[in-house]
Amino acid sequence: MSDPVRPQSTLDLVATAGRLREEVQASPPLTHCLTNAVVTGFTANVLLALGAAPAMVDIVGEAEAFAGAASGLLINLGTPTPEQREASRQAVTGAVAAGTPWVLDPVAIGVLPVRTALALDLAERRPTAIRGNASEILALAGRSSGGRGVDATDDTEAAAEAARDLALRHGAVVAVSGPVDLVTDGLRVMRIANGHELLTKVTGGGCALGAAMAAYLGAARTTGVEPLMAVAAATLVYTVAAEQAAAVSSGPGSFAVALLDALAAVTADDLADRADVREEAW
Amino acid sequence: MSDPVRPQSTLDLVATAGRLREEVQASPPLTHCLTNAVVTGFTANVLLALGAAPAMVDIVGEAEAFAGAASGLLINLGTPTPEQREASRQAVTGAVAAGTPWVLDPVAIGVLPVRTALALDLAERRPTAIRGNASEILALAGRSSGGRGVDATDDTEAAAEAARDLALRHGAVVAVSGPVDLVTDGLRVMRIANGHELLTKVTGGGCALGAAMAAYLGAARTTGVEPLMAVAAATLVYTVAAEQAAAVSSGPGSFAVALLDALAAVTADDLADRADVREEAW
Amino acid sequence: MSDPVRPQSTLDLVATAGRLREEVQASPPLTHCLTNAVVTGFTANVLLALGAAPAMVDIVGEAEAFAGAASGLLINLGTPTPEQREASRQAVTGAVAAGTPWVLDPVAIGVLPVRTALALDLAERRPTAIRGNASEILALAGRSSGGRGVDATDDTEAAAEAARDLALRHGAVVAVSGPVDLVTDGLRVMRIANGHELLTKVTGGGCALGAAMAAYLGAARTTGVEPLMAVAAATLVYTVAAEQAAAVSSGPGSFAVALLDALAAVTADDLADRADVREEAW
Numbered sequence: 001m002s003d004p005v006r007p008q009s010t011l012d013l014v015a016t017a018g019r020l021r022e023e024v025q026a027s028p029p030l031t032h033c034l035t036n037a038v039v040t041g042f043t044a045n046v047l048l049a050l051g052a053a054p055a056m057v058d059i060v061g062e063a064e065a066f067a068g069a070a071s072g073l074l075i076n077l078g079t080p081t082p083e084q085r086e087a088s089r090q091a092v093t094g095a096v097a098a099g100t101p102w103v104l105d106p107v108a109i110g111v112l113p114v115r116t117a118l119a120l121d122l123a124e125r126r127p128t129a130i131r132g133n134a135s136e137i138l139a140l141a142g143r144s145s146g147g148r149g150v151d152a153t154d155d156t157e158a159a160a161e162a163a164r165d166l167a168l169r170h171g172a173v174v175a176v177s178g179p180v181d182l183v184t185d186g187l188r189v190m191r192i193a194n195g196h197e198l199l200t201k202v203t204g205g206g207c208a209l210g211a212a213m214a215a216y217l218g219a220a221r222t223t224g225v226e227p228l229m230a231v232a233a234a235t236l237v238y239t240v241a242a243e244q245a246a247a248v249s250s251g252p253g254s255f256a257v258a259l260l261d262a263l264a265a266v267t268a269d270d271l272a273d274r275a276d277v278r279e280e281a282w
Numbered sequence: 283m284s285d286p287v288r289p290q291s292t293l294d295l296v297a298t299a300g301r302l303r304e305e306v307q308a309s310p311p312l313t314h315c316l317t318n319a320v321v322t323g324f325t326a327n328v329l330l331a332l333g334a335a336p337a338m339v340d341i342v343g344e345a346e347a348f349a350g351a352a353s354g355l356l357i358n359l360g361t362p363t364p365e366q367r368e369a370s371r372q373a374v375t376g377a378v379a380a381g382t383p384w385v386l387d388p389v390a391i392g393v394l395p396v397r398t399a400l401a402l403d404l405a406e407r408r409p410t411a412i413r414g415n416a417s418e419i420l421a422l423a424g425r426s427s428g429g430r431g432v433d434a435t436d437d438t439e440a441a442a443e444a445a446r447d448l449a450l451r452h453g454a455v456v457a458v459s460g461p462v463d464l465v466t467d468g469l470r471v472m473r474i475a476n477g478h479e480l481l482t483k484v485t486g487g488g489c490a491l492g493a494a495m496a497a498y499l500g501a502a503r504t505t506g507v508e509p510l511m512a513v514a515a516a517t518l519v520y521t522v523a524a525e526q527a528a529a530v531s532s533g534p535g536s537f538a539v540a541l542l543d544a545l546a547a548v549t550a551d552d553l554a555d556r557a558d559v560r561e562e563a564w
Numbered sequence: 565m566s567d568p569v570r571p572q573s574t575l576d577l578v579a580t581a582g583r584l585r586e587e588v589q590a591s592p593p594l595t596h597c598l599t600n601a602v603v604t605g606f607t608a609n610v611l612l613a614l615g616a617a618p619a620m621v622d623i624v625g626e627a628e629a630f631a632g633a634a635s636g637l638l639i640n641l642g643t644p645t646p647e648q649r650e651a652s653r654q655a656v657t658g659a660v661a662a663g664t665p666w667v668l669d670p671v672a673i674g675v676l677p678v679r680t681a682l683a684l685d686l687a688e689r690r691p692t693a694i695r696g697n698a699s700e701i702l703a704l705a706g707r708s709s710g711g712r713g714v715d716a717t718d719d720t721e722a723a724a725e726a727a728r729d730l731a732l733r734h735g736a737v738v739a740v741s742g743p744v745d746l747v748t749d750g751l752r753v754m755r756i757a758n759g760h761e762l763l764t765k766v767t768g769g770g771c772a773l774g775a776a777m778a779a780y781l782g783a784a785r786t787t788g789v790e791p792l793m794a795v796a797a798a799t800l801v802y803t804v805a806a807e808q809a810a811a812v813s814s815g816p817g818s819f820a821v822a823l824l825d826a827l828a829a830v831t832a833d834d835l836a837d838r839a840d841v842r843e844e845a846w
Contacts, residue, residue, distance in 0.1 A: 038604045038620045040320045044485035049534050054485065055390070056320045059362060062394045069393075080623060081647050083363050108619070111633070112626045201828070203608035203618065252613050253824025260535025264483070322602045326767035331816050336767065337672070338602045341644060344676045351675075365645050542817025546765070 009279030018268030029071030029218030036078025039204030067094035071218025110139030291561030300550030311353030311500030318360025321486030349376035353500025392421030573843030582832030593635030593782030600642025603768030631658035635782025674703030
């Protein structure tokens, strides 16, 4: 049954997001994160607010087996110490062997050589999803030298072709964050126009979304939802909550607090009311 | 003089907690923490809110002497890098030599081998207190393989025997976190039913309590309060503040903020009004 | 044109602070931070709230080139792991070669030997500014053995001579935090009496000010403002925002949140209304 005013793809995503949200809350997916030192606390709090079970295990000798037992894995390269680089390789080995879905977030690659080399290497190991801003996605696709630090200096649509290429080359879902988020598996592309500019004023605003994707991919695996829809669903839940948080905030400090509250409270009806989604074939 | 409706043990704990709270605020105990990367900021803020002086010194070559000069020490094994593992050993050496009371928080042991080996080793070096959830306490006592990551998969009472065994074996106070917190020295056991479920929705909700215990043990040492009462007092102050915070929160984000406010503001009268404590001999 | 009741130096600083604030918001300075694990998230959020672009690049092999491309650099020695120590040396090399202004924050030196040696070494490499509490400044000047951990055990004025000596010896601006902040280049000294005691109850309250100084020094370089005024301007913006935050807070938790909101919202008029500044020649 179709809605008279909304396209079927929007309805599908809203329904899927509602279903995954419920699944995450009912059976918290153990979400293994190797992430950067700046955002690790905020990321764990985002996962807890969503109902997931975070575990920040980034120790050599522990990460491989743990990733094998986890529901989902995030590898975020924001502050890749030698210990974390080695633990990241181990975690990916464990995830690939066990079929654990995993997300690669190649933070600030392009200009920074250590993480760039690692990201290019890890991208060959079949991430389930790759998440970044436009500059990072362009850099990973070999089309630019990246942004300056964590800031995108390119806009989302400029990275659309690079996202498609990466998706097809690696068999991954690719998500490009920006004012309009783009999510593609190389064949279909979804554009999610929800969110709020305050997300760019809180450190970890993007990084924590990568963790949410890992959690939702974990829940999707047990419920038979395809990765494209899981990544888009995580994006929708996260960006709708951001809109709700912005509405009750006085600035970036209160926004970060309200975002956690909203992630815990956002309902399927909120998603339906606010979803601003467009899907196309390439 | 006994209260007509409350047992003497409750009155004793409330009085001790009020006294230690005052002591901590009047003479901030230098509280040395080696803790995990996820919660280090939140832990420091909890200590500051309580009136203590946090110092997160986890560097090899600095930790031993510093622990000797500190009032209390926390060793939390949540993200034990090689540097932290070595610094933890040094800090314990310094604490033991100087008589600094110290708390061992064996985060997520059981399933994760690196920290499990370290925890078993450190437990032999006479911690003043051991704090964990039921799964961690069972794992440290050799009775189970631990939970999954940081989540307890066992309930508090299931760990009561293990807690007693550990307490007697190591001469330590053992605290098991859960809906009802259990604190024992192997001879007496106190059950504190204060707290709020939102504590489990904030990363560091349990870890920061370990730091509070280290601070209160420091204050207890100078005032002649026994470790069992100091650990129980820290638990009472922390969990009563959590109740106050939950009453003014809209979700996990605002709860974490309100908890810090409440830790700074909670009064002896609040403790008396809300304390839900039971003490027994084994 | 002079104000009948306020000295010219106050008017100058207020005008400069307003101008740098505008510049930072219009052209976000890429602010490279190597800072401690306790405050890294809060520091990034302070920079974002001010309008700057934080980048926490503390990896060996990345830090040198990045510091050369950054607008400003902070080296904070709060938790100096071996990786961070080496990356700090690299970052300073990159900053010095490129003329990037850089701030040294010698956290807790004096009692802690590893960071003390590093701080003494880095101080020889011509920091643009040195920021610390009175105990840290005294220790860096060789006049005391430092405080206990991160707490100042000496008062700001006790460090005034040490600050002047350091400034003249190293050609740096030296800022001493305390109830009254002192900023000097060895010839002139500014005392800023703004701020609030709650800043001492939030971890990173001082550390994040060091990052704000690096951002403002970056903006000052492109606008021709001298370092003394840039460091004093960052202090004024930060401490006036702290006063505004304290006015709407219920404790240290809500204060930290409100501080971020206030840093994003504080206006040139607010600075003019609240500035409590005194300038003298030595």
